[in-house]
Structures are given as structure tokens and as C-alpha cells.
Amino acid sequence: MNDQTIKDAFDAIAATAVSPERVRARIDARARAHRQRRLLLAGAGFATVAAAVGVPMALGEGLGELAPPGFSPPPAEVQPVRVRAVSLMYAPTWLPDGVAERFRAVRFTTVNFTALGGSRSWYPEGSPYSVQVPEGSVTFGIGEQAGEGETAEPVKIGSADGTMWVTDTAFVQWQPAGGPWMTVSVYGTGDDASIALRVARSVAATTATALVTMTSPVTPPGYDDGTALFEVYPTSGGGAQSLTFTSSDGRSAYQLSTSPPESGEQFKAVTRNGLTVYLPGEPADAVGGGVPLTDEQTTAILAAANATAPDLSWVG
Amino acid sequence: MTFEEFLAARLAALLRYATVLACDPHLAEDIVQEVLARAQPRWERIAAADAPEAYVKRMIINELASWRRRKASRVVPLSHEALETVTAPDSDRQAELGERDAMIRRIAQLPVKQRIVIALRFYEGLSDHEIADLIGCRPATVRSHTSRALASLRANFPQDATRIGG
Incomplete structure (x- = not known):
């Protein structure tokens, strides 16, 4: 027995690999359905940012100990929270019986708080908010175009031409003249397609707004003309909220959140008004592409960040 | 390199790689599928890194380790x-x-x-x-x-x- 014996054994094992064609088909189908559901659930918020800062755990080793939230900026520098109302733009006027709103997100320009889109989710009554969409749920998204399924068929939504396709979820997508892309998805109701169509056809412009109850006056370089996404959902502790800033070129992002980072993730945090605001740091070996914040920038952002209890009057 | 281009060029090699690590072609298939489905939504960032294939291979290793922990599976192919x-x-x-x-x-x-x-x-x-x-x-x-x-x-x-x- 020698090195060649081991190499030959590995070559023989490698030769048993399955066909890439069938794996590719499954990846395409699964990724499409998953992407569409997540897009509609949270825009580019919790899911995307969590993915951006997450890296595979090193084998047998974590990413290190949680950094203690030991940062204490001088209170005198903190501006009071200036709650802003951002338009929800459109809303369904019909929903199936037995659902209650559990999640809201609004995307807006950081320059003048102009609404760009957002996402709202209704779960079955009694179901708490979770990233995993439970059966019997309806989600309405604005400003994001989900990729169509291969079996998409044309539908009419008012005067607009739209499409509908069904995977494990029914999707209806359309763009009214001069308006943003909109998508309704319905999952696990037993009658997803017809409910999705009816919800979509009930959508109308609304004057309702979402209250952004977190502020971050410090703008790092590259974020001057960027966008922000505010997300809020009810929790047993009174509600969670996050504010995600995306740079002007769309390649960099950072998130302030009242939810603690996952174990092993580096972060800084500050507590004000009884709320702790966390700013996760990007691990040194995370995938590149964006420009990570410097230590000085994260300190400055947290020194000026502030939040107050979120508005949850909309929770069903 | 787009995600589609990456799949076209490297999927077969990744499947062989995962099969060698797992010693089980079917487990390897599941792991590669899982990893690539997770990589696709953030492919722009992964592709911007110096070595996207190395990153995906690292994901495969970690997925295999966590998969073993989750399933406590022990497959012992003999030939x-x-x-x-x-x-x-x-x-x-x-x-x-x-x-x-x-x-x-x-x-x-x-x-x-x-x-x-x-x-x-x-x-x-x-x-x-x-x-x-x-x-x-x-x-x-x-x-x-x-x-x-x-x-x-x-x-x-x-x-x-x-x-x-x-």
C-alpha cells in the first residue's frame, strides 16, 4: 500500500458522483422558489444582511467569543429619536379570513424618506412571527421583481398584464402603469392560486404609513445617496426592529437591530430608552465585494444611533 | 462569472469533490444542492471574492460537518x-x-x-x-x-x- 493506493481509492469514489444535470435542475427549482419566498417576506432585510455577514463555521471552531457590548458613548451626543412616517404606497383591500399581520418592512431613500417599496406578511391567527413562513400565509411585496417560474401564465390585474405561477406557493406578479412591481404570494392555504389572484386584484393605493422608530444620523462614506430598509415585527418582548442601510452603489450594507446577533458573531451595542441597538461586525474572512465599516465608523454610528419602542398598532 | 456560468463550469467537479469528502454520492448530492441554493442569492458578493470556488468548497466542508452532526449518519460504503x-x-x-x-x-x-x-x-x-x-x-x-x-x-x-x- 502506498500514496497511489489512496489516490486511486479517491478517484474511484469521485467516479461515483451523480450527474450534474439532475442536480442543476433541482438547484434551479429550489433556489427559484426559495428566492421568491424570501424576497417577498423581507425585501433585502434580515435574511439578506444575515447572509452577508455570515460565513461558514470553521470546522470544529467557532468564529470566536461574542464581543461584550461594552461600548458606552456619551449621552450628550445622542439626538432624540425623530420618528418618520414612510408611505406603504399600496395595500390589499381583501385578505382571506383567519390571517393577521405579522411583519412590515418599508424601503426608502435616506435623503428624503421617499418610499421605494416594502413587504407585509399575514400569518394564520395565533402564529407568531418567524422567518419560516407558516402554511396559510399571505405576503405582499412592492418594489421587488421575483423571477418568474417556468409555468407562469398570463393574468389580468386591473388593467395591468401580470403573471401567475405556482410552485409550493402561488405567485401573482404585475406592474401597474407608472407604478412599482408588486407581488402577492400565498402559501399552504389549500387554495393558493385563487386566493393569490383575489388578493392581488384587491390591491389599491393607500395613504397608510409605517413609523420608522430607529434613527442613525451618521452617514459613512458611500452611503450619502443610499437607501434604508426598516423592518418591524411583534415579539414576546414587545417587538423587534431593524434599520438596514445600503450604499449608493448597492454593494455595501450594514444593519442596526434590536435583535441580538447570532452566537459567534462580533458586534457592538448600545442601550438607550431601554432598548439595546446592535451593530454586527463583518467577520474578517467574510466574502468580499462590499466595503466593511471601519472600527471608527461603527463607533460613530452607534454613538448617534437611537431607537424607541416600535409602533405595533397594526399587528392583527 | 455569473452563477449560471459557475454551475456550467464547476458543478461536476464540485459533485466529485463532495462525493470524495462524504464517501457517499447521494449525501454529496444533497450537500451540494443545499450549499449552492444558499450561495445563489448572494452570488454577486461571492463572485466578487478572489476565489469563489474555494469559498463554495469551504461551504461544502462545513455543511458536511454540520450534516453529520445533525443526522448522526454513518455511511460505510465498501466498494x-x-x-x-x-x-x-x-x-x-x-x-x-x-x-x-x-x-x-x-x-x-x-x-x-x-x-x-x-x-x-x-x-x-x-x-x-x-x-x-x-x-x-x-x-x-x-x-x-x-x-x-x-x-x-x-x-x-x-x-x-x-x-x-x-
Whole structure:
């Protein structure tokens, strides 16, 4: 027995690999359905940012100990929270019986708080908010175009031409003249397609707004003309909220959140008004592409960040 | 490179890579599918990195380790044919196994970390330092895994007169 014996054994094992064609088909189908559901659930918020800062755990080793939230900026520098109302733009006027709103997100320009889109989710009554969409749920998204399924068929939504396709979820997508892309998805109701169509056809412009109850006056370089996404959902502790800033070129992002980072993730945090605001740091070996914040920038952002209890009057 | 271009160019190689690490083509299929489905939504960032394939391979390693923890599965394929059927041959069949198939069996029985290190060394041709970077440990740890794995592979090979892994 020698090195060649081991190499030959590995070559023989490698030769048993399955066909890439069938794996590719499954990846395409699964990724499409998953992407569409997540897009509609949270825009580019919790899911995307969590993915951006997450890296595979090193084998047998974590990413290190949680950094203690030991940062204490001088209170005198903190501006009071200036709650802003951002338009929800459109809303369904019909929903199936037995659902209650559990999640809201609004995307807006950081320059003048102009609404760009957002996402709202209704779960079955009694179901708490979770990233995993439970059966019997309806989600309405604005400003994001989900990729169509291969079996998409044309539908009419008012005067607009739209499409509908069904995977494990029914999707209806359309763009009214001069308006943003909109998508309704319905999952696990037993009658997803017809409910999705009816919800979509009930959508109308609304004057309702979402209250952004977190502020971050410090703008790092590259974020001057960027966008922000505010997300809020009810929790047993009174509600969670996050504010995600995306740079002007769309390649960099950072998130302030009242939810603690996952174990092993580096972060800084500050507590004000009884709320702790966390700013996760990007691990040194995370995938590149964006420009990570410097230590000085994260300190400055947290020194000026502030939040107050979120508005949850909309929770069903 | 777009995600589609990456799949077209590297999916077959990634499947072989995962199969070698897992010693199970069906588990490898599940792991590669899982990893790529997770990578696709953030492909723009992954592709902007210096070596997207290395990143995906690292994801495969970590997914394999976590998959093993979750499922506590222990698949012990015994030969090329057994890798297809994932069933243990009877004692008569074992006796017929050649040296290569005996080696496959020993590789498959290695603890997952030792098998990963051995696969990266002999199939991928990586150095101790490269393996350490990939799996996130010290080179000394790699050498320790390698030493133990080679000792296990040598076991019960009475004809072994050649130093392996040297």
C-alpha cells in the first residue's frame, strides 16, 4: 500500500458522483422558489444582511467569543429619536379570513424618506412571527421583481398584464402603469392560486404609513445617496426592529437591530430608552465585494444611533 | 462569472469533490444542492471574492460537518458498487475486495475530520497550510489528523512495506 493506493481509492469514489444535470435542475427549482419566498417576506432585510455577514463555521471552531457590548458613548451626543412616517404606497383591500399581520418592512431613500417599496406578511391567527413562513400565509411585496417560474401564465390585474405561477406557493406578479412591481404570494392555504389572484386584484393605493422608530444620523462614506430598509415585527418582548442601510452603489450594507446577533458573531451595542441597538461586525474572512465599516465608523454610528419602542398598532 | 456560468463550469467537479469528502454520492448530492441554493442569492458578493470556488468548497466542508452532526449518519460504503447501493457486502464479498476497495472501505470508516483532511491532501493535492486555511484550524491540527488517519489506513495491511503519506 502506498500514496497511489489512496489516490486511486479517491478517484474511484469521485467516479461515483451523480450527474450534474439532475442536480442543476433541482438547484434551479429550489433556489427559484426559495428566492421568491424570501424576497417577498423581507425585501433585502434580515435574511439578506444575515447572509452577508455570515460565513461558514470553521470546522470544529467557532468564529470566536461574542464581543461584550461594552461600548458606552456619551449621552450628550445622542439626538432624540425623530420618528418618520414612510408611505406603504399600496395595500390589499381583501385578505382571506383567519390571517393577521405579522411583519412590515418599508424601503426608502435616506435623503428624503421617499418610499421605494416594502413587504407585509399575514400569518394564520395565533402564529407568531418567524422567518419560516407558516402554511396559510399571505405576503405582499412592492418594489421587488421575483423571477418568474417556468409555468407562469398570463393574468389580468386591473388593467395591468401580470403573471401567475405556482410552485409550493402561488405567485401573482404585475406592474401597474407608472407604478412599482408588486407581488402577492400565498402559501399552504389549500387554495393558493385563487386566493393569490383575489388578493392581488384587491390591491389599491393607500395613504397608510409605517413609523420608522430607529434613527442613525451618521452617514459613512458611500452611503450619502443610499437607501434604508426598516423592518418591524411583534415579539414576546414587545417587538423587534431593524434599520438596514445600503450604499449608493448597492454593494455595501450594514444593519442596526434590536435583535441580538447570532452566537459567534462580533458586534457592538448600545442601550438607550431601554432598548439595546446592535451593530454586527463583518467577520474578517467574510466574502468580499462590499466595503466593511471601519472600527471608527461603527463607533460613530452607534454613538448617534437611537431607537424607541416600535409602533405595533397594526399587528392583527 | 455569473452563477449560471459557475454551475456550467464547476458543478461536476464540485459533485466529485463532495462525493470524495462524504464517501457517499447521494449525501454529496444533497450537500451540494443545499450549499449552492444558499450561495445563489448572494452570488454577486461571492463572485466578487478572489476565489469563489474555494469559498463554495469551504461551504461544502462545513455543511458536511454540520450534516453529520445533525443526522448522526454513518455511511460505510465498501466498494465502488457499494457506493451506489450503500449496503454492506457479506463476508464472502469482503474477501474478494481488492486493495483499492479495501482502501475505500478504510477511508469511509475514518472520522469525518480525518477523512476530509486526507481527501484534501490526496485528492485535491493541498499542503498542510492550505488545508488549515480551508477548514479553519492550525497546520499542527492538520498534521495530527493526517497522522491518525494514515495510521488507521495502514492498519491490517500486512503487505504494507511502503511508508505512505510521507
